[in-house]
Amino acid sequence: MNRxxxxxxxxxxxxxxxxxxxxxxxxxxIVQVMLFGFAITxxxxxxxxxxxxxxxxxxxxxxxxxxATSKYFSIKGFIDHEDEIESTFxxxxxxxxxxxxxxxxxxxxxxKKATVQIVTDATDPNTxxxxxxxxxxxxxxxxxxxxxxxxxxYQIVPKTRMVFNPELKSVYMFVPGVMTIILMLVSAMMTxxxxxxxxxxxxxxxLLVSPLNPIQVIVGKVVPYILLSIxxxxxxxxxxxxxxxxxxxxxxxxxxxESTLFIVNALSLGILISTISSTQQTAMMxxxxxxxxxxxxxxxxxFPISSMPLPLxxxxxxxxxxxxxxxxKGIMLKGVGLAYVWKETLILxxxxxxxxxxxxxxxxxxxx
Amino acid sequence: xxxxxxxxQKEFKQIFRNKAMLPIIFVxxxxxxxxxxxxxxxxxxxxxxxxxxNDNTSFSRGLVEKFEASSYFNVVSQFPSxxxxxxxxxxxxxxxxxxxxxxxxxxxxxxxxxxLSVIINAIDGAAAxxxxxxxxxxxxxxxxxxxxxLFLFNNLGNQPQDIETIPSFWYNETLNYKTFMVPxxxxxxxxxxxxxxxxxxxxxEKEIGTLEQINVTPIKKHQFIIGKLFPFLVLGMVLLTVxxxxxxxxxxxxxxxxxxxxYLYTIIYILVILGMGLFISNFTDTQQxxxxxxxxxxxxxxxxxxxxxxxxxxxxWAQLLTEFNPIKYFVQVMRMVMLKGAGLSDIYPQVIKxxxxxxxxxxxxxxxxxxxx
Numbered sequence: 001m002n003r004x005x006x007x008x009x010x011x012x013x014x015x016x017x018x019x020x021x022x023x024x025x026x027x028x029x030i031v032q033v034m035l036f037g038f039a040i041t042x043x044x045x046x047x048x049x050x051x052x053x054x055x056x057x058x059x060x061x062x063x064x065x066x067x068a069t070s071k072y073f074s075i076k077g078f079i080d081h082e083d084e085i086e087s088t089f090x091x092x093x094x095x096x097x098x099x100x101x102x103x104x105x106x107x108x109x110x111x112k113k114a115t116v117q118i119v120t121d122a123t124d125p126n127t128x129x130x131x132x133x134x135x136x137x138x139x140x141x142x143x144x145x146x147x148x149x150x151x152x153x154y155q156i157v158p159k160t161r162m163v164f165n166p167e168l169k170s171v172y173m174f175v176p177g178v179m180t181i182i183l184m185l186v187s188a189m190m191t192x193x194x195x196x197x198x199x200x201x202x203x204x205x206x207l208l209v210s211p212l213n214p215i216q217v218i219v220g221k222v223v224p225y226i227l228l229s230i231x232x233x234x235x236x237x238x239x240x241x242x243x244x245x246x247x248x249x250x251x252x253x254x255x256x257x258e259s260t261l262f263i264v265n266a267l268s269l270g271i272l273i274s275t276i277s278s279t280q281q282t283a284m285m286x287x288x289x290x291x292x293x294x295x296x297x298x299x300x301x302x303f304p305i306s307s308m309p310l311p312l313x314x315x316x317x318x319x320x321x322x323x324x325x326x327x328x329k330g331i332m333l334k335g336v337g338l339a340y341v342w343k344e345t346l347i348l349x350x351x352x353x354x355x356x357x358x359x360x361x362x363x364x365x366x367x368x
Numbered sequence: 369x370x371x372x373x374x375x376x377q378k379e380f381k382q383i384f385r386n387k388a389m390l391p392i393i394f395v396x397x398x399x400x401x402x403x404x405x406x407x408x409x410x411x412x413x414x415x416x417x418x419x420x421x422n423d424n425t426s427f428s429r430g431l432v433e434k435f436e437a438s439s440y441f442n443v444v445s446q447f448p449s450x451x452x453x454x455x456x457x458x459x460x461x462x463x464x465x466x467x468x469x470x471x472x473x474x475x476x477x478x479x480x481x482x483x484l485s486v487i488i489n490a491i492d493g494a495a496a497x498x499x500x501x502x503x504x505x506x507x508x509x510x511x512x513x514x515x516x517x518l519f520l521f522n523n524l525g526n527q528p529q530d531i532e533t534i535p536s537f538w539y540n541e542t543l544n545y546k547t548f549m550v551p552x553x554x555x556x557x558x559x560x561x562x563x564x565x566x567x568x569x570x571x572x573e574k575e576i577g578t579l580e581q582i583n584v585t586p587i588k589k590h591q592f593i594i595g596k597l598f599p600f601l602v603l604g605m606v607l608l609t610v611x612x613x614x615x616x617x618x619x620x621x622x623x624x625x626x627x628x629x630x631y632l633y634t635i636i637y638i639l640v641i642l643g644m645g646l647f648i649s650n651f652t653d654t655q656q657x658x659x660x661x662x663x664x665x666x667x668x669x670x671x672x673x674x675x676x677x678x679x680x681x682x683x684x685w686a687q688l689l690t691e692f693n694p695i696k697y698f699v700q701v702m703r704m705v706m707l708k709g710a711g712l713s714d715i716y717p718q719v720i721k722x723x724x725x726x727x728x729x730x731x732x733x734x735x736x737x738x739x740x741x
Contacts, residue, residue, distance in 0.1 A: 020657050024664045031664075035671060039686035042410065042494045042677045089538060090710045092700060095680075113530045122537035123707045124548050126410040127678055132535040133501055143531045156476065156511045160486040160500055163457070168493030185663070193656045201575075277388060280655045281568055285392045288564060288663060293400050293556070297407045302676055304495055306414045306463075312407050326460060333491050336458050 003212055007220040014194070015224055025190075029182045029232050030239065036174040037244045042302070043170060044130045048076040049096040050088055055104040059114070063142055067098070072134045089121045096120040096131045108146075164333045175240040176328035177301030179233060180321045183259070184266045184295050187229050189287040191270030195221055196283040199274075214363065222267050229263040249335025258331065258345065262324045265348055268355035269320070275362040295321045323347050371587055375595025379569075383599060393565070393603065394610075397557040401611055405553050405619065408676070409545040412498040417441040418453050418462040423472035427514075431468065431484075434510050440502050454487070463489050464499055476514075539624075539707050550619050551702040552675040554611040559695055560666065562604040562638055566645030567662040568655050569596060575654050593734060597642045604638040605631070625705035629712060633701050636722050640694045643729030650736045669695045697722050 016022065049067075053060050068075050076094055079085070088094045099117035101107070108114040118135050120128035165172045195218070198204040207217050237255065240246040248255065270287065277283040297303060298312065299321035305313055316322050323344040330336045330344075338345070384390065417435055421428050435441045444462055447453040456462045465487040469475070476482040486503055490496035540547045573579035582592065608631070615621040645662070652658040671677075672686070673695040679687060690696050697718040704710035712719070 018654070018657060020652065021660050024660045028664055028667075031668065032671075035668065035686075039682045039689075040671055040677050041681050043497075043681055044678055046680045048680065085538075090704065090708050090714045092704050092708075092710070092714070108529050108531070113532060115532045115534060117534045117536055119536045119538060121708075122540035122543055123703050124678070125537070125540055125543035125545050126548075128537050128540070129543055130498075132533075132537075136533050136535075137501075139531050139533055143529065146529050155481050156484060156507055156514070157481065158484045158486050158504060158507050160488060160503070162488050162490035162496055162500075165490040165493055165496070168490055168496055170493050173492045173494075181667075189659075189663075190656075193659070197654075197656065279386070279388070280659075281572065282386075282388045282392065284568070284655070284659045285389065285396075285564065288659070289392060289396050289400070289560060292560075292663075292667075293404055297404045303408055303410060304412065304492060306416070307409050307411050308407050312403065315403070316407075329491055330458075330460070334458050340459055 004216050004220060007212060007216065008223050011194075011220055011224045015228070025186060025228060026232070026235070028186075029178070029236050032178050032182065033175065033236055033239050034243075036178050037171045037240075040174070041170045042173075043168075044127055044134075045072050047073050047096065047127065047131055048094050049073050049098060049131070050077045050079055050094045051075060052079050052082070052085070052097050052099045054102040055100055055106075057105040059105045059108060060100045063100075063116075063139065064098075066138055066142055067135070070134070070138060072131075085119055094121070095124070095127060096135075098135065169244075171240070171244050172246060172333060174301075175236070175244070175246055176325050176332065177299070179236045179259075179328065180262070180299065180301065180324050181292075181295055182236065183229055183233060183263055183324075184269075184321055185287070185291060186232060187225055187263055187266035188270040188273065188291055189284065190225050190228075191222055191267050192273035192277070192283040192287050193280050194225075195271065195274035196277055196280045200279050218271060218363075222271070225267060225270075226260075226263055229266075230260060233259040233263070246332065247335075248332050250331035250337060254338060255328075255331050258324070258327050258341075258348075261345065261348055261352070262320065262327075265320050265324075265352040265355070268352050268359065272355050272359040272362070275359045275364070294319055298322065299325055301325060320348060320351050371591050372595045372598075375587070375592065376598050379596060379599040383603075393561060394607075397561055397607060398610060398614060401550070401553055401557060401614060402618065405546050405550045408549040408553065410494070411545060412495045412502075413440050414442050415440055415499055415502070416444050416461065416463040417466070418444050418447055418456060418464070419466040419468065420447050420450050420453055421468045422470040423468045425473045427473040428468045430514075431507070431510050432466075434506050435466065438502070438506055450485075450487075457487070457489055464503065466503070546619050547621055547707060548703070550615045550621050551706050552699050554608065554615065555695065555698045555702055556670060556675065557611065558604050558607050558634070558638070559641055559669075559698070561607060562600050562641045563645050563662055563666060564659065565603070566597060566600045566642045567648045567658045569600075570646065570649040571652055571655050571658040574649075589734065589737060593646065593737065597646065600642055600645075601635070601638050604641075605634065608634055621706065623706050624709035625707075626709075626711070629715075630702065630705050633698075633705075633715070633719060633722070636719070636726050637694065637698050637701075639726040640722060640729050643726060643733045646733035647729060647736060650733060650738075669693050672696070673699050675699050691721075694722060694725050 051064055053064070064075070067073050079088065079097070082099070085097050088097065097119045099119055101115045104114045116139065118132050120131050122128035162168060198207060208214065237248070241248060273283055273286050277286060295301070298316045298319050300316070305316050305322070308316070327341045327344045330341045383393070419432055419435070421432065436443050447456065450465070450467050453462065453465045457465060467485040467487070469483065469485070472482055484507065488496045488499055537543055570579065573582065612623065616623060648658050648661050652661060672690050672693050674690070675695070679690055679696070682690070701715050701718050704715055
């Protein structure tokens with residue numbers, strides 16, 4: 001046992017002496033959570049638009065005013081001709097042009113109908129569609145003001161309640177995701193690298209002929225990273241609670257236990273990667289290229305899984321991050337207990353066991 | 369010149385001899401391009417919809433049918449009470465609950481107004497906003513139809529004024545999300561591969577000890593650096609080419625603009641990334657450190673690049689920071705040239721900025737590289 005403790009100590013020294021890695025290890029989560037909390041949002045606002053007003057009358061002025069005061073748009077210019085739309089779009093700044101037809105007010109009064117064309121740069125379809133919807137609803141409101149007095153009876157009014165995130169803050173959505181990414185990559189990448197490093201430098205041989213048995217070597221390698229990852233998880237949770245006022249509705253204890261489970265899962269994945277790669281470079285490329293994008297894209301972190309094509313929805317099931325994000329959202333935002341997330345928990349446990357069994361099978365005690 | 373050629377030869381041999389790395393360099397990125405481009409969509413569809421119908425008249429069923437007919441909603445089930453429906457939402461089985469109150473139809477007839485209650489799971493705030501818009505649209509359509517049909521409502525004479533909006537989506541009429549994402553993900557893959565490989569390359573020689581052997585040879589600094597970086601430039605260009613072919617043949621992404629402009633820009637861009645990789649490897653002692661630092665900047669650059677989330681929505685200070693993000697410019701250029709056919713005059717600012725980065729990064733990298741330790 002003493003030997004084993006000595007070995008763990010050695011690992012800790014390795015990590016603590018490498019100041020640069022350590023700095024990133026702890027700086028990364030803080031920077032990311034801050035970025036997601038303060039800078040990155042998938043909402044759409046401040047879109048630059050231009051106006052092409054063929055009639056320049058009272059109504060179009062009023063509409064332009066309404067649009068200028070909304071937080072979604074900022075009017076960045078007026079153009080005089082349809083031909084200019086193309087060149088404006090090509091410069092890339094302006095995302096939409098509102099094209100008011102000629103004699104807008106006149107048509108509105110005499111024919112009871114006037115037209116606005118919303119030309120959007122749909123290279124970004126999401127923004128284009130949202131702009132179109134927002135302009136549409138601003139115009140609808142304006143139209144209702146025009147038609148005041150003509151109030152239509154028999155109104156059905158939907159009363160909407162946004163639950164779990166009433167202010168629609170995107171940080172609520174991102175914190176669980178950021179935490180998952182960091183834990184996954186730090187744990188999987190760091191362990192796989194530190195084990196393959198010994199292989200590449202030839203020191204693995206020394207460890208294998210030492211009185212420590214192979215299991216102790218691996219466990220000793222992993223223990224420091226478990227501790228570091230737990231600290232990371234705690235930092236992220238504290239940041240989200242105190243800086244972003246994100247509620248943790250459920251039990252903190254359960255949150256901690258589930259996080260530890262996920263960390264162990266990621267570490268066992270790291271061990272598995274290290275058993276199949278012989279150089280650090282390979283290990284890193286597998287854990288970075290193979291894990292980073294799938295964890296960002298297929299876990300429901302940024303993009304909703306339910307909108308993906310069916311084969312991808314199926315693939316997403318084998319990504320541990322997906323299940324952990326579901327657990328995190330459940331505990332932090334919905335405030336549910338184990339009764340609601342036992343299925344996800346069991347899946348994570350199953351995956352962990354699978355990774356461990358597989359790595360034990362692949363683990364070579366002898367070097368070729 | 370000969371010396372550089374030999375170094376390049378050596379590097380290529382090393383790349384091609386490492387059988388474990390080859391698929392990671394060439395196959396993995398392309399598989400990711402194919403798979404992930406399908407995953408990256410902000411479209412909101414297949415919304416899990418449940419309802420509680422306390423009214424249970426043909427009128428209320430008509431409303432539910434509207435939701436069933438909509439392609440956005442997936443009617444999961446009907447619940448006898450709001451409590452049970454909320455429980456299903458806690459379990460994650462339901463995204464949206466519509467509760468129709470008892471005496472819904474009667475109230476509407478009597479009071480000329482009736483309420484519906486809608487509960488939306490808003491953890492994904494952006495999606496919740498879109499879901500709300502869809503629900504309102506459906507209810508409004510139902511409402512208009514009801515006003516005309518059921519209540520024989522007509523407003524002769526006093527016709528309301530109507531402003532009609534005609535949306536027109538340029539460059540991507542069908543609002544296909546892949547058109548937007550494929551060029552962006554291609555940028556990511558080219559960047560990741562070139563940065564990680566170049567960042568690790570020299571450090572690896574340091575760690576294994578072979579760098580010293582090279583340092584004692586008459587190879588000059590610039591020869592060594594050019595010889596080291598050139599293969600990755602080639603690799604990056606090959607990846608770009610294969611990626612472009614895939615986007616054209618598999619995803620049918622239009623390539624409107626000039627290919628040569630794209631390639632020219634990509635060369636400048638990869639020089640920036642290689643300079644960064646070299647710089648990182650000069651300042652680190654182990655591959656682990658190098659990778660970690662590369663990864664740190666990579667993640668920040670990706671998230672702040674406008675690839676997944678719009679830059680315009682960021683606060684002012686964050687937008688200023690993105691000015692120093694080379695990935696942002698590459699993403700912009702690819703989208704502008706590929707999809708809109710922008711010419712050199714349109715992407716002029718991006719080209720200049722990237723060029724400045726390339727010169728700055730490489731100068732720094734060359735200065736900081738020392739043959740002696």
